Amino acid sequence: MLTLHYMPGTISIATAIALFEADLPFEAVKVDFKTAEQTKPAYHQINPKGRVPALVTDQGTLTETGALLEFVAASAPKAGLVPQDAMQAARMREVMYYLASTMHVNHAHRMRGSRWATRQESFDDMTAKVPQTMSESAAYIEAHGLAGPYVLGDAFSIADPYLFVICGWLEGDGVNVADYPKITTFMDAMNARASVQTARAKGMI
Template sequence: MLTLYYSKGTSAIAPHILLEEVGADYAVHEVPIAKGAHQEPAYLEINPKARVPALMTPNGVITENPAILTYIAATHPQAHLLPDTPFERAQADALNAYICATMHVAFAHLQRGARWADGEQAHAAMKAKVADNIADCASVIEAHHLKGPWAMGDHYTICDAYLTLPPRWMAKVGVDLAAYPKLKAHHEAMLHRPATLAVMAIHGL
């Protein structure tokens, strides 16, 4: 049995979608960030980094979206969500690393500037850069990481669940998805999948 620790509307949407896609036997445990639940001792025992998502597995806790997505796919091989060849696997890892370590971090500068600098002026300066940085990240994904129709080409993989997040970040900072035809088509295709729709409903989206 797996347990996904999540907060509604966060990046936990990605592993949540993948758990639905593979038909996993899983439970959910809500950790509402807005109420500070991710900072409470009970949750810090699950994830000392005070972030969601986290996935409790029979072997212990996994944190970090790319690792969680890979674990779900690797433990449900019948769903074929990991590319077969070493090169394609590395390409998938590259996209997931980019979403996690560059685009998500760029988006975090909107609300979490205090992690990088002190003072209102510094936070305002960081916020002012977020839309441009998110647009740059979207351009990189559009040009180099999204083969179409799915991220890795003809087959849905772990990257596709993670790619549900960039359009959400883009919308929040006013970057027009229509300017990125492959990302837009991907987003629309995702919204036709029952797993995506089920998770969006749970997250109140």
């Protein structure tokens, strides 16, 4: 049995959606950020980074969203969550790596400034910049990250739950999502999927 350590509203929900898509049974364990459970020694035994997600398997614990999504896809090949075509698979990962290296980092500057600075004025400056940087990321995704209703056009892949969670942060980051019709169509398509509806029914979203 797989065990997913998650927190609602965080990128860990991308893995939950992928697990539902793959029809892989798993236990969901909520990490309580309100009590800073992720900073405590007990959780550090699971994930020494003190972050979510963490996926406990019978072969050990995996961390980092991209790795978890790839593991889910490889564990349920019949679900077709990674395209067999090499170029399409690379296009999928191109978006995923952009989300990990740029868009997620842009978002983190709003509330996680202590990862990069120590002074309050630095935190304030980073927070003030977030609407601009997240709007720029949304514009990039709008122009280059969506080939159709999903990242790869009509084909669903593990890039889609990743993008879905991050695009769910846009409004809170001061971005007017209505300015991006492709992202709006993508979010509608994702919200209609059974996997997303299941995650929402379980209070994960």
